[in-house]
Amino acid sequence: MGLQVENLTIYYQTLSGDVRALENATFSLEGGEIMGLAGESGCGKTTLGHSLIFLAPPMKYVGGRVLLDGEELPIQDMEKMNEFRFRDISIIPQYAMNALNPIRKIGRMTEELLQAKKVDFKAVLPELKRRLDLVKLPHDVLDLYPIELSGGMKQRMVMVVSTLLDPSLLIADEITSALDVASQKAVAEMLVEFRDQDCCKSAIVITHDISILYQIADSIMIMYAGQVAEKASTRTIIHSPRHPYTKLLISSLPEIGVKYSERQLTGIPGKPPLLLDPPPGCRFRDRCPIAFDKCLEVPPFVEIEKGHFVACWKEAGNA
Amino acid sequence: MKRYFGRKILIYLLTFFLAVTIDWMIPRFMPGDPVRNMLTRVSVNTNASAIQMMYDYYSHLFGLDMPLWQQYLSFWKSLFMGELGISVYLFPTPVKDVLLRAIPYDAFLLVPSILLSWYAGNKFGAFAARSKWLDNTISPLSYILTATPYMWLGILLAWFFGIVLGIFPIAGAYSFTMRPNLSWNFIGSVFHHWFLPFASLFLVGFGGWAIGMRNMIIYELEADYSHFLGALGAPKKLVRKYAFSNAVLPQITGLALQLGVIVAGALVTEVVFSYPGIGYLLLAAIQNQDYFLIQGCFLFIIIGVLLANFIIDIAYILVDPRTRRGMTGETA
Known part of the structure; x- marks a missing residue:
C-alpha cells in the first residue's frame, strides 16, 4: 500500500527547449508515512509534488508510473485524474493564502465544491466542524469571506478543505513557509494530527526547512537539480547521511551549543547546474568533493540499508 | 454603514457642485x-x-x-x-420641456444598446476564453468592431441598409409623415427607425465588452483559487463560474460609466442618424450658443453620471464582499 513512483520524468516546456525538472524519480511511501521532501530552490521538489496531482502545462509528462494503493494514477490525463483528485490525492498548495475564491463565503464555496464532486455537504458538515475544531478555527468561519480571515487562518482552512474527503495521499507544498515560527510549529503539528486521525493516510511535505521536517516527518527525501539524491528515515538523514550532497546540506545547518563566531558555518561552494541542458551523469558532480570518473554516468538509486536509498557511485558499491 | 454612505453622499454633493459650476462657466466663456x-x-x-x-x-x-x-x-x-431657463435657440420653449421631449428617445436608444451589448459582450467574451478556436474567431472580430471609428460604422450601416438595400430609414425617430400617437403603426415606425442606430451602438459596445471579458477571464483562470479548484478536481464548469463572477466586477464599473453618459446621448450616432436625442440637441445648442440649453444638457449628463456611479457603488457592495470592508471606515 501507499505510494510507488517509478522512473517519473517531468519536463517543462519553454521556448528555449525542455527544462529537465525531474528525471527518473523512483521512490515509495508506506501507508501512514509522512515524508519530507527537501532541497534547494529549483531542485524539482514542487514539480514532483504537483505532477502527482495536477500535471498542467507547461509541465510535460515524459515517462514513469505512479501507483497509489496499488492502482495506477493516470497523471498525464488531466480529465481522468479528476476522479482521483481530492478523493484519493489532495494538495495544500503553496499559495494557500490565495486559494479561496475571494467573493464566496467559505462555507458556500466548500458546499459548491463538494456538490461538484457529488458529495452530500450536509452529511460531511459534522465532520467538517470537527476538523475546524481540530485546527482551532471557530465554526463561523464558514460564514465569512476569505478576506475576513488572517493568513494563518486561511492556511488552516485550506488544510481542512483539502483533506475533507480523507485522501490517501496529501501533498503539503511549503505550508509553513509564510508563517511565523510559532504558527509553523502549530501547523506542522496539525498535519501530524490529521495523519493520526486518518484525515489523510500518508503525506508528502515539501519544504526547504529541514528543522520542521525533523519535528514531523517519518522519512526525508533529498533532491538535487531534478534528481533524487537520498531517502531514509528522518534520524538517518539528520545523523548519518550517506550522499555527499546530503552530508554538506545537513552540516550547513546551525546546531545548538556550537558557537558559530568561533567556527564559521559553511555552505556548499558553487551553484546547481541549469536544467535546460544539464551535464550528463550525476548533477552534483561539479560541486562534489569526492567526485570521480564514474560520476559521468547517472548513479542508480539503490537501497544500501533497509529503507535507506542513495544515488551515489561511492555508496553503490557498498550495497 | 451610515458613515460610509454619509461620506459617499458628501463626495457626490461636492462633485455635483463643482461640475455644475464648470457647466455654467463653459458656455459663458465661449466667444x-x-x-x-x-x-x-x-x-x-x-x-x-x-x-x-x-x-x-x-x-x-x-x-x-x-x-x-x-x-x-x-x-x-x-x-x-x-x-433651467428658456432656450435661446428654440425660443420661447423652456429648456426643461426641450430636454423632456428628447430624453425618451435617448433612453429608448441607449439603455437597450448598452445593457444588451454589455450582457452579450460579457457572455461571448467568457465563451471566447474557453477554447483556442473560439478565441481565434471571436476575438479578432471584437477587436475590429471596437476599433472601428464609430462614425464610419454608423455611416456604413446607414448607407448599406438605408440606401443600398433600402430596408431601414436613415433619419428621424419615426416617419416624417406621422405625428406621435399610440397606434401600432406608430410604434412600428419608431422601432423601424430605432434599429440602425441601435445596431451600430450595440456592435461597437459588444466588441469592447467581449475583449474586456475575455482578458479578465483568462486572468482569473490563472488565479490561485482557480488552480486550487483544478487541483482538487473540480469540474471546469465550477472553475469557469467562479472565474466569471470575479471577472465581471470590473465590467460592472465600466457599465456604470457607460450608463452615466446615456444622457449625453451618443452624440455621433444621433447626428449620423438625425435621431432627436440629447446628443443631437447638444450639438444644435452649441452651434447656436444657447447657454441655457447647453447648461441643461450638461446638467443631465452630470446627474446621470453621478447617479449611475452611486447605484454601482451600492451594487458593488452587494456583489463584492471586499468593498464592504471599506464601509467600516478604513478607506474612502
Missing part, C-alpha cells in the same frame, strides 16, 4: 453672443436702433445684462426651484 446670434438668425429688421432695442430686451429677458456673479447666483437659485 460670441447668443442674443446677437439669435437676432441675426431671425433678422427681419435692418434698423440699427430697433435691433439695439430688441437686443437689450432679450438680454434683459435672459438675464445676460447682469454682472457675471449675479448671473451665477441666480442660476443656482433657479436651479433649486427646478428652473
